[in-house]
Amino acid sequence: MTTPTSDLHEGHTDRGRYDTQPTVSLPSGESILRGAAAWQAAAATATARGGALLVDTYPGVDIPALTAQLREALPEWNIVSVEDAALPVDEVEQLIAPNLTDDRVLGVMSHFALSDFYDADRLSTVAQNLAASTIVLGWGAGLIAAELDNPTTVIVDMARWEIQLRQRAGATNWRADNANEDGLRKYKRGFYVEWRTADRHKRTLFDTVDFVMDGNAIAPAAAHPDSPEAGMITGDAFRQAMQDAATRPFRVVPFFDPGVWGGQWMKKTVGLDPSKDNYAWCFDCVPEENSLLLEGDGGVIEIPSIDLVFAQPIELLGAKNFSRFGADFPIRFDLLDTMGGGNLSLQVHPLQDYIRNTFGMAYTQDESYYLLDADDDAVVYLGTKTGIDQQQMVDDLTTAQEGGAPFPAEKYINAFPARKHDHFAIPAGTIHCSGANSMVLEISATPSTFTFKLWDWGRVGLDGVPRPVHLDHGIRNIQWDRDTEWINDNLIDQVETLHTHADATDGDVVEERTGLHELEFIETRRHWFTQGADHDTEGTVNVLNLVEGDEARIVSPTEAFEPFVVHYAETFIIPAAVGAYRIERTERTQSERLATIKAYVRGSRTSDN
DSSP states (O other), X not given: OOOTTOOOOSSBOTTSSOBSSOEEEOOTTOBOEEHHHXXXXXXXXXXXXXXXXXXXXXXXXXXXXXXXXXXXXXXXXXEEEGGGGBOOHHHHHHHHHHHHOSSSSOOOXXXXXXXXXXXXXXXXXXXXXXXXXXXXXXXXXXXXXXXXXXXXXXXXXOOHHHHHHHHHTTOXXXXXXXXXXXXXXXHHHIIXXXXXXXXXXXXXXXXXXXXXXXXXXXXOTTTOTTSOOOEEEEHHHHXXXXXXXXXXXXXXXXEEEOOTTOBSHHHHHTOOOTTSSOBOEEEEEOTTTOEEEEEEBTEEEEEETHHHHHHSHHXXXXXXXXXXXXXXXXXXXXXXXXXXXXXXXXXXXXXXXXXXXXXXXXXXXXXXXXXXXXXXXXXXXXXXXXXXXXXXXHHHXXXXXXXXXXXXXXXXXXXXXXXXXXXXXXXXXXXXXXXXXXEEEEEEESOOSOOEEEEOTXXXXXXXXXXXXXXXXXXXXXXXXOOHHHHHHHTSSOOEEEEEXXXXXXXXXXXXXXXXXXXXXXXXXXXXXXXXXXXXXTTSOEXXXXXXXXXXXXXXXXXXXXXXXXXXXXXEEEOGGGOEEEXXXXXXXXXXXXXXXXXXXXXXXXXXX
């Protein structure tokens, strides 16, 4: 493992084939340097060039632990903190306050450049007064590169999930005195300000960076004595690895989290730690927050998977998606486990106009529930019942939120039976939630914090504090005309068979369109097959999950990439640049029939005019 705070198994889990640690290969012959050897290699490059060593860290990297490692590896070098040139903390706080708002969760998307948080004159002073054998350390070290001759730059990168884990354990935001602050507020500061700013900054370094280090593995040695030393690769290896990954199937590293409604399905099927109370979420394709494990000589290093989106946006997403979304991965897959657990919160997502005007987001969270599994009593709450009194429903929600009578959801909200392989479309503005005893594959657009909870069944969060409810925002977005009849006609059982095929090579193949609704930009196709099914990205990124069957592999008809094996419930990504590919059974496959669900952006294929 490269993340010291994670408790997952390495590789395949003990009780299942599901791989919790999928890897992406580094270019052939590329090695991972570790510990003192890594820093000595970077220093040797800087010495040969006669320039400074700029160590630019992502906010969240353990600077004291990193400083200790640098001092041990390079005792003759001076260390200068670039953050000494930052604006005073109170000025930064005032600058970002409008973006953070007073809300516990919701803020306004920021558009800061990192230089906005620095004093330009003090930065120049740092650059002008560097002695020989000097390391410039901190978030923003790369800002002074233009003022130096032949600097050597190292990015110390870090995935957002690892940052969240550390913040829950007491880590602070950048230069903030908030170790004991509510974890949701720490996340909000990262989501709306720090991570956006950091991503803009590091993208400017990708083309010229000399080394990339795994900041997830930097922690005090005494705290994690069994963890491997942080790994480092060259900038050329990083760039080539990103080019290679954008031409072949891959998986991001999933992460799992408990919740007040969490269930037991993933423990058994994925093979997670049985001693945990539950697992609620598996985030298996959220590139903003997931990681990539790059594997080569010397093991693996962990980098944020968003780095691939930034480095190879057209090859990964496709030209039409890049034109529409920029370097932003628009499709999200995650798992919601309520088997033996409880209902999700009753909720609604903001309409497109509302999320743009209120929170500065480019697009909203349209979504869907695909049922991987369900008990006999499973239901999905979806839309309002025909003929309800809207004002009375609002009054009852308000009463429940103020501590009065529980909200009578069954009086106002439809509860539809949910069965394995059902697919429910949920365009923004539709009241919804998954009930207990369901295993949901959530297929949605990417925005992740804009769930307006309307009723949380009288529960508190795992931290003992009631989870945020946003009745004011939610009521403004409820589409009251999405009643029982409308839901039945538009969002339920919309499966359409598009193609059937049978021969000795492919066996039986059925392609179905399962959604999503016309108000949503994601198209979903399900393929059932006994031997194999042919696909083509047609110039747009495909995200898939093996929703039936134990094992399959993705192969290239031209042998453009090595066969890639996937297992039941694993989500995998096929970059736009791949083109034609085939999903087929393997020698180990025991299931008679297999199925995948595939998502892509409507209108983004080369055949779409």
